Amino acid sequence: MKFTSFLLLFCLMIVHCTAQQETPELVNPILAVTGTVVDHDDFPSEYVDNRNIEVWLPEGYESSTERYQVLYMHDGQNVFDPETSYNGNDWMVDEALTELIASGEVEGTIVVAIWNSGITRFPEYMPQKPAEVMNSEPVREEVMKNSGKPIFSDDYLKFIVEEVKPFIDAEYRTKPEREHTSIMGSSMGGLISLYAIMEYPEVFGAAGCVSTHWIVPNIGAEFVKHVEDNLPDPSTHKIYFDFGTVGLDADYEPDQTNVDKMMEAAGYVRGENWTTKKFEGHDHMEQYWAMRIQEPLKFILD
Numbered sequence: 001m002k003f004t005s006f007l008l009l010f011c012l013m014i015v016h017c018t019a020q021q022e023t024p025e026l027v028n029p030i031l032a033v034t035g036t037v038v039d040h041d042d043f044p045s046e047y048v049d050n051r052n053i054e055v056w057l058p059e060g061y062e063s064s065t066e067r068y069q070v071l072y073m074h075d076g077q078n079v080f081d082p083e084t085s086y087n088g089n090d091w092m093v094d095e096a097l098t099e100l101i102a103s104g105e106v107e108g109t110i111v112v113a114i115w116n117s118g119i120t121r122f123p124e125y126m127p128q129k130p131a132e133v134m135n136s137e138p139v140r141e142e143v144m145k146n147s148g149k150p151i152f153s154d155d156y157l158k159f160i161v162e163e164v165k166p167f168i169d170a171e172y173r174t175k176p177e178r179e180h181t182s183i184m185g186s187s188m189g190g191l192i193s194l195y196a197i198m199e200y201p202e203v204f205g206a207a208g209c210v211s212t213h214w215i216v217p218n219i220g221a222e223f224v225k226h227v228e229d230n231l232p233d234p235s236t237h238k239i240y241f242d243f244g245t246v247g248l249d250a251d252y253e254p255d256q257t258n259v260d261k262m263m264e265a266a267g268y269v270r271g272e273n274w275t276t277k278k279f280e281g282h283d284h285m286e287q288y289w290a291m292r293i294q295e296p297l298k299f300i301l302d
Contacts, residue, residue, distance in 0.1 A: 047155040056111040074185035076113030092290040124156040125188035127195040130222040184208030201232035206300035214255035234267040244282025
């Protein structure tokens with residue numbers, strides 16, 4: 001499929017966003033997948049419900065013998081294809097990485113997009129240990145009422161680490177080491193990405209936390225406290241945060257500021273192994289994450 005310049009599309013979307021900031025009606029300009037995506041439908045698990053997994057291979061993968069770093073992404077149906085995404089707009093990760101790899105800004109990368117499970121997305125993505133510290137019956141009842149299951153994100157991470165990653169490393173030419181393995185997501189996917197790098201610092205070397213949803217009632221505040229004592233070693237890890245100023249994102253800055261202070265106290269250096277970016281006028285939508293997707297990709301995959 002012919003690749004249309006992502007940079008041009010990115011600039012056009014910025015112009016459109018500026019003109020329509022108060023009532024955005026952004027639509028991805030590319031309505032199909034760029035590059036090679038291999039579908040692993042109904043991927044089995046002993047820990048969580050079976051779900052689809054999509055693996056994106058960069059241009060030249062099939063004709064080369066080189067090995068590639070790997071980025072694991074949550075909400076996989078929203079990553080590449082607008083036809084399967086939540087609101088008809090995907091993250092445009094395929095277009096962005098094609099351009100970044102071609103320009104030499106990012107090394108060759110395989111992306112593993114793990115679909116969410118729908119109604120059980122919240123208990124899979126909500127960090128489990130902070131929730132258990134609260135031991136709150138009202139919270140447990142609310143989660144069970146809305147999803148039918150208790151919070152089980154520890155099992156979700158076991159699914160990724162013990163089942164998905166070994167399969168990917170066996171099936172594809174990967175660099176399996178920590179320094180070549182990253183994880184990323186948005187909103188609740190941002191929470192579980194940070195939780196993943198804290199729970200499995202030997203597996204994940206970098207995390208991209210986009211529009212991290214710190215404001216989950218009660219549990220979110222407990223997770224912010226959890227961060228302080230569980231950040232991985234700054235000498236071996238990198239973490240990216242960002243947030244917008246519209247919609248849900250408008251409420252993220254206070255907690256993000258507290259987390260930024262924790263990052264500094266833990267020895268992280270802004271611009272080197274950690275960054276936090278604020279995007280004026282950006283809302284809590286796939287369209288806006290697509291607009292700035294190059295930022296986390298360049299930071300965690302360089």
